Amino acid sequence: MDLSFALPAARGLHLTALVGLFGMLAYRLAFLPALVRADRQGSVALTHSLDAWTWRALALVLVSAFVWLPLQAAQTAGAEDWSTVWAATPVLTLHTGFGHAWSLRLLLVIGTALAIWRRKQSPDSANTAHPNAGDTTAAAAPPGLHDGSDSPTSSALRGYDGRLMLALLLCGIALILQTEMGHAAASDQTWISIAHGIHILAAAMWLGALLPLLLTVRQLAPAVAVLALRRFSGVGSVAVTALAGSALSLAWEWAGGWVGLVSTDYGRLLLAKLVLLVGLLGLAALHRWRLVPALGNSALGEEAREGAAPADTTPKNAAPGNAATEDATPVAASCTHTASINSCPASAQARLRVSLGIEVLLGLITLALAAGLATQPPGVHDLAVWPFAWRPDPAVLADEGYVRRLTQAAIMALTAGALLIVALFSRRLRVWALAGSLCLLAAAPLPSPSLWLIPAYPSSFQHAPNGFDAESIVLGQQRFAQHCASCHGDDASGRGPRAASLPMWPPNLAGHMLWDRTDGEVFWRIGHGLRNAAGTQTMPGFAAELPEDDIWALVNFLFANAGGMSADKHGGWIKPLRAPVLQLQCGEDMLALDSLRGQVVHVLAMADVSSSALAELARADNGLATTLVLLRNPLPDLPTSSRVCTAIDPSAWTAYAQIAGLTPDTFAGTQILIDREGWLRARYLANDTGWTLPDAPAPRAWQAAQGAALSDSHARLADLIRRIDAAPVEDQRAGHAH
Numbered sequence: 001m002d003l004s005f006a007l008p009a010a011r012g013l014h015l016t017a018l019v020g021l022f023g024m025l026a027y028r029l030a031f032l033p034a035l036v037r038a039d040r041q042g043s044v045a046l047t048h049s050l051d052a053w054t055w056r057a058l059a060l061v062l063v064s065a066f067v068w069l070p071l072q073a074a075q076t077a078g079a080e081d082w083s084t085v086w087a088a089t090p091v092l093t094l095h096t097g098f099g100h101a102w103s104l105r106l107l108l109v110i111g112t113a114l115a116i117w118r119r120k121q122s123p124d125s126a127n128t129a130h131p132n133a134g135d136t137t138a139a140a141a142p143p144g145l146h147d148g149s150d151s152p153t154s155s156a157l158r159g160y161d162g163r164l165m166l167a168l169l170l171c172g173i174a175l176i177l178q179t180e181m182g183h184a185a186a187s188d189q190t191w192i193s194i195a196h197g198i199h200i201l202a203a204a205m206w207l208g209a210l211l212p213l214l215l216t217v218r219q220l221a222p223a224v225a226v227l228a229l230r231r232f233s234g235v236g237s238v239a240v241t242a243l244a245g246s247a248l249s250l251a252w253e254w255a256g257g258w259v260g261l262v263s264t265d266y267g268r269l270l271l272a273k274l275v276l277l278v279g280l281l282g283l284a285a286l287h288r289w290r291l292v293p294a295l296g297n298s299a300l301g302e303e304a305r306e307g308a309a310p311a312d313t314t315p316k317n318a319a320p321g322n323a324a325t326e327d328a329t330p331v332a333a334s335c336t337h338t339a340s341i342n343s344c345p346a347s348a349q350a351r352l353r354v355s356l357g358i359e360v361l362l363g364l365i366t367l368a369l370a371a372g373l374a375t376q377p378p379g380v381h382d383l384a385v386w387p388f389a390w391r392p393d394p395a396v397l398a399d400e401g402y403v404r405r406l407t408q409a410a411i412m413a414l415t416a417g418a419l420l421i422v423a424l425f426s427r428r429l430r431v432w433a434l435a436g437s438l439c440l441l442a443a444a445p446l447p448s449p450s451l452w453l454i455p456a457y458p459s460s461f462q463h464a465p466n467g468f469d470a471e472s473i474v475l476g477q478q479r480f481a482q483h484c485a486s487c488h489g490d491d492a493s494g495r496g497p498r499a500a501s502l503p504m505w506p507p508n509l510a511g512h513m514l515w516d517r518t519d520g521e522v523f524w525r526i527g528h529g530l531r532n533a534a535g536t537q538t539m540p541g542f543a544a545e546l547p548e549d550d551i552w553a554l555v556n557f558l559f560a561n562a563g564g565m566s567a568d569k570h571g572g573w574i575k576p577l578r579a580p581v582l583q584l585q586c587g588e589d590m591l592a593l594d595s596l597r598g599q600v601v602h603v604l605a606m607a608d609v610s611s612s613a614l615a616e617l618a619r620a621d622n623g624l625a626t627t628l629v630l631l632r633n634p635l636p637d638l639p640t641s642s643r644v645c646t647a648i649d650p651s652a653w654t655a656y657a658q659i660a661g662l663t664p665d666t667f668a669g670t671q672i673l674i675d676r677e678g679w680l681r682a683r684y685l686a687n688d689t690g691w692t693l694p695d696a697p698a699p700r701a702w703q704a705a706q707g708a709a710l711s712d713s714h715a716r717l718a719d720l721i722r723r724i725d726a727a728p729v730e731d732q733r734a735g736h737a738h
Contacts, residue, residue: 003375007071012371014064015178016364021057021112022175022201023208024050025168029161030235031228035216039224046219050212058113065106072098075375101180108174115167175200182374183254192253199246203370206239207280207363214356222349226296229352233288240281247277253380259461260379263386267379273369276362283359289425291355295348384461386520390449391456395516402447409444416440459520464552467594468559469581470655472549476557477658479550483542492561504538509558510565515575522555560659563680568661572683576729579603579674580655584628586645593628598676600625600721605656607632607668624718625673630656632668673720679729682720 028050036043070089073079076096077088093099176197179185184196213232217225251261251270261267396402416437423433466472480492489496492509499506507513514522527548529541542551563577579601582593593601602625627644632653647653657667660683669686 003071003075007068007075008368008372008375010064010068010071011374012368014061014068015371016367017057017060017064018109018171018175019204019208019367020211021054021061021208022168022171022204023206023210024054024057024212025112025116025164025171026205027209027212028054029164029168031212031231034231035220035224035228038227039220042220042224046215049215049219053211053215054116058109061109062106065102065109069093069099069102097185098181101177101185105174105177108170108177112167112170112174115163115170172201172204175204183378192250195246195249198242199250202239202242202246203367206236206243207367209236210356210360210363214353214360217349217353217356222295222298225349225352226292229287229292229295233292236284240284244277244281247274254378256378256380256382256384259384259386260382262388263384263461264379264382266373266376266382269369269373269376270379273366273373276366276369280359280362280366283355283362285421286355286425287352287359291348291352295352298348384520385458386456386460387458388456390453391460393452393454396447396452402452405445405447406452409446412440412444416444457521457524459524460518462520462523464519464556465549466552467581468556468578470649470651472553472556473560473580473655473658474651475550476553476555476560477654479546479554480557480561483546484554491565492558493565502538503536504532506539510562514558514562519555519559522558523551526551526554557658560655563659564661566661567659567683573680577659577680578678579672579680580652580659582628582647582652583649584645585648586626590648591645593674594678596626597678600676600724601628601674602626603628603630603656603672603674605630605653605667605670605672624721632664673724675724675729677729681724681729 028047032043032047032050035046069092070085073088073092074085076092076098077084079085079088093103178200179193179196182196184193187193209232213228216228220228251274255261255264255267255270261271396406419433419437419440423430423437426433464472480488481490484492485496486498487496487502487506488494488509489499489506493511494506494508496506517525525539527541527543527546529537530539532538546554559577560580563573563575566572566574579593584591584593584596604627606629608631629644629646630652631646653667654664656672657664657670659680660667660670660672662670662685666686671684672680673682675681
């Protein structure tokens with residue numbers, strides 16, 4: 001069942017109606033009373049329009065909710081026919097978090113409708129409540145609003161305002177429930193739910209009030225409309241600030257950084273939404289700094305002219321129809337083709353109506369994109385396909401000179417953008433602002449693109465689907481021996497048996513050249529091969545021979561092998577490298593190594609182990625680190641605890657021997673420290689007298705298990721861990737740490 005259009009459409013319609021409902025309720029409470037005091041007669045029609053739109057929004061919220069629910073059930077159940085949809089809908093409603101949030105929202109919306117419901121007025125009361133009945137000079141306030149008096153009628157109306165407040169509260173809670181019906185519900189980070197709730201409420205306060213503002217500009221006198229627009233300006237500024245801040249934080253989190261914004265479908269939709277948000281901000285600035293002041297000035301000018309006009313403008317000696325009489329034509333007649341918006345209220349009001357209409361349209365498109373984003377997997381979980389032939393070179397960020405030039409160029413570009421905004425809103429300064437902007441852009445010290453851009457591939461920012469895990473490293477080792485070692489050599493140094501017969505010597509894949517590449521770029525080169533500048537193939541591609549999982553396994557092996565060569569040569573890992581992921585047995589729990597983030601992990605390689613040795617390790621737990629025991633032959637039912645785990649993955653021994661720069665036969669007795677972020681940090685070989693960084697002997701329990709002499713090492717191991725904690729890994733290979 002294809003739901004690619006129907007589900008986002010139903011979701012977007014529901015969200016738009018709910019945002020509109022909240023905005024109209026908030027507008028009635030916060031702004032309409034002041035408009036009634038300023039223009040009691042004109043506010044009656046506005047109130048009736050808001051009533052009508054409020055009930056339309058309520059009806060649309062309810063109808064769209066019942067359309068959205070079965071469509072969501074169809075997507076969740078993967079339904080192919082309607083019978084499956086009808087069977088899945090009750091299950092979704094009663095047994096999922098989405099269904100519970102949907103049901104609670106439905107009750108809240110019904111409560112909102114009951115709170116604003118008013119019984120129809122009797123004919124007698126209508127004569128006093130409607131300004132068109134009886135004496136219009138003593139008209140009462142519109143329904144739902146009070147005029148500040150202490151009459152019984154005013155008290156009743158104040159009670160209705162209280163019910164409006166209740167309705168607004170219920171509607172706001174219904175909106176916040178959106179955090180339980182989208183991506184935020186799948187996150188265990190509290191700040192994401194809070195940011196999402198703020199984002200939705202801010203959007204409802206701003207976008208939801210656009211239609212009432214448009215109705216105000218259309219139906220009330222210019223001076224009164226200016227009052228509403230100026231009062232909304234302060235609230236709108238707070239809403240826009242909250243909206244922009246929450247949007248940027250959520251975009252960065254869900255898109256997967258700047259790469260995800262341009263490399264995933266979710267990111268591109270999000271980028272389009274952010275562009276629309278910038279457009280909305282531009283229109284809001286246009287209203288506040290240009291159109292609203294112009295409308296206010298023109299309205300004041302018209303009032304001044306009307307107040308200064310004499311009752312009889314005909315000169316005593318002027319005959320009817322002469323030039324003097326024609327010159328005394330009312331000023332309203334001068335509001336013609338050449339009149340500016342500062343002198344003609346009608347012209348200023350018309351432009352403001354058009355601008356507000358455009359803002360309403362952009363707001364609707366933004367809400368539609370928000371609904372589409374909610375039905376897409378977040379970019380952080382999607383496959384990033386880089387769309388450009390070039391990417392920024394992270395090595396530039398390590399050069400202080402380039403960083404300084406890029407910073408200066410960015411500051412000058414931002415200043416030029418600010419001058420362009422000044423030119424947009426100020427006619428008096430337009431020429432100077434444009435000239436200054438062009439001069440700044442021309443003088444910006446932007447380095448040549450060849451210095452900070454390097455070639456890229458569609459897979460440049462992709463990773464192995466299963467991560468950097470022990471099983472794939474062992475598989476990659478096997479595939480390398482089968483397909484690559486004849487040219488690159490067993491150790492990937494480029495000295496294989498066939499190397500001398502090739503037109504170009506194979507590169508050393510265990511050195512710096514590999515570390516300057518991202519995982520995805522190595523994947524692309526293995527799959528598609530390489531060509532020289534003349535177009536001659538220098539390395540065949542293996543995409544037709546190997547499945548993608550095997551190519552990713554080759555990538556993981558190459559980095560594990562390079563890390564092992566580095567550890568063997570330098571005594572440790574001079575380039576940042578993650579610890580290969582393993583499956584562990586910790587007491588009664590089965591865990592992945594990644595779940596121990598936040599703890600230091602002390603890896604012990606044991607060729608053989610007994611239950612008594614593990615028990616000794618558990619008793620000797622010093623509270624400094626979680627102990628992970630690697631066994632050459634994993635045994636079932638070994639006693640473990642929350643602080644002493646064993647690796648149950650049979651490939652763990654071989655993978656960690658590879659990454660330690662050893663063979664499986666020489667790996668026994670080795671120790672490794674993994675820091676709290678999962679980086680490999682220190683190595684201790686069986687025949688060495690200390691750690692590679694810095695010197696610290698093996699812990700007492702480990703020595704006992706190996707039959708070595710006992711020595712007090714608790715303090716020195718603690719010192720080692722403190723030094724590691726004080727120097728976290730900052731360097732990243734090719735700007736994208738492995």
